[in-house]
Amino acid sequence: MEKDAGKLKERLVQLLLEKSFMYSEEPIFKLSSGKVSQYYINCKPVTMSPEGLYLIGNLFFELVKDEEITAAGGLTLGADPMAYALSYTSFINNRPIKAFVVRKEAKKHGTAKLIEGDVSEGEKVIILEDVITTGASTLKAIRAAKEHGLVVKGVIALVDREEGGREEIEKEGIPVISITTRTELFKLLKDRA
Numbered sequence: 746m747e748k749d750a751g752k753l754k755e756r757l758v759q760l761l762l763e764k765s766f767m768y769s770e771e772p773i774f775k776l777s778s779g780k781v782s783q784y785y786i787n788c789k790p791v792t793m794s795p796e797g798l799y800l801i802g803n804l805f806f807e808l809v810k811d812e813e814i815t816a817a818g819g820l821t822l823g824a825d826p827m828a829y830a831l832s833y834t835s836f837i838n839n840r841p842i843k844a845f846v847v848r849k850e851a852k853k854h855g856t857a858k859l860i861e862g863d864v865s866e867g868e869k870v871i872i873l874e875d876v877i878t879t880g881a882s883t884l885k886a887i888r889a890a891k892e893h894g895l896v897v898k899g900v901i902a903l904v905d906r907e908e909g910g911r912e913e914i915e916k917e918g919i920p921v922i923s924i925t926t927r928t929e930l931f932k933l934l935k936d937r938a
Contacts, residue, residue, distance in 0.1 A: 753804040756924045760797055761904065762933050764790040778879045786904050786930075792826040801827050802834030805901055808922060809871055812838050814898055814906035818845035818862060818869045820886040823875035827903070831873070845870070847886045859889050866894030874902040880910030887919060887938065904930070 767774065767785045774785035791797035793916050805827065809817070818828045828844035828917035845862030864870065864918055870890055874883045877900075887897050905923035914921050 750804060750807040753800050754924060755796070757791070757800040757804060757903075758929065758933070760791045760794075760800070760935075761786070761788065761925060762930055764794070764797075764905075768929055768934070776878055778881065780878075782843065784927075786876050786906070788823065788903050789826075792823075792830075792875060792903070798826060798830040801903075802830030803832040804924070805873070806834045806838060806842075808836070808901060809842065811837070812871070812898065813869050814842060814871050815868045816843040816845050816862065816864045816895070817873055817901075818847060818860075818864075818870065818886075818890075819873040820847045820882045821849060823882070824873040824886070826875045827875070827901075847889045852853075857867070860893045860895075864893070864895060867896065869898050870897045871898055872900045872919075874900060876904045876906060877902045877910040877914070877921070878906045878908050880913035883910065883914055884917070887914070912933070 765786050765788050769783055772781045774782045776782055777847045792801060799820045817831050818824055825846055832842055832844035833836045843863055845860055845864045848859050851859045872883060872886050877883055883900055890897050900919055900921045901915055902921060902923045911921045
C-alpha cells in the first residue's frame with residue numbers, strides 16, 4: 746500500500762465516511778457532551794479495522810516522526826487502537842514511539858494508576874483523540890498526562906466536529922491537528938449524493 750501522507754489521509758477520510766459517519770434528518774444521536782445531534786461519528790469501525798489501523802499508524806507516524814516525542818496515547822477506549830497502530834508502525838520504521846492509555850478513572854487496586862504504559866516523568870508525548878466535540882475528554886487526558894509528569898506537545902484527532910473543542914484545547918497552549926472535520930465530511934457526503 747502507498748505510504749504517501751496525502752493518499753493515506755484521503756483513504757482514511759473515505760473509510761470514516763463509509764464506516765463511521767451516521768446522519769439523520771432528526772437529531773437522534775446523544776453525544777458524550779449530553780447534546781443531541783443529527784449526526785454521529787463512531788470511529789471504532791475504522792480504528793479497529795485492519796485497513797484503518799494501517800492507515801492511522803502510517804499517517805500518524807508521518808505526522809510525528811520528526812517531532813521530539815517518545816510516546817502517544819489518550820483516553821481509553823477511543824485513543825487505544827490509534828496509539829497501538831502508531832507505536833507498531835514507529836517500531837517497524839526504526840523510530841519507536843511508545844503507546845500509553847489514560848484510564849477514565851484510577852484503578853481501585855494494585856498501583857491505582859490512571860496512566861498505563863511504559864512512560865516516565867519528563868517524556869514528551871502526543872495525545873490522540875478519535876472525535877473532538879467540546880474537548881472535554883481530550884482535556885481530561887491532557888490533565889492526566891501532565892499529572893503523571895508527561896510533557897504534552899500536541900493533539901492529533903481523527904475528526905473535529907468543529908463545536909469549540911479544538912479552541913478549548915488550544916487555549917491551553919497545545920496545538921491540535923485534525924485529520925478531517927465535520928465540514929469536510931459533509932462536503933464529501935454531499936458530493937456523493
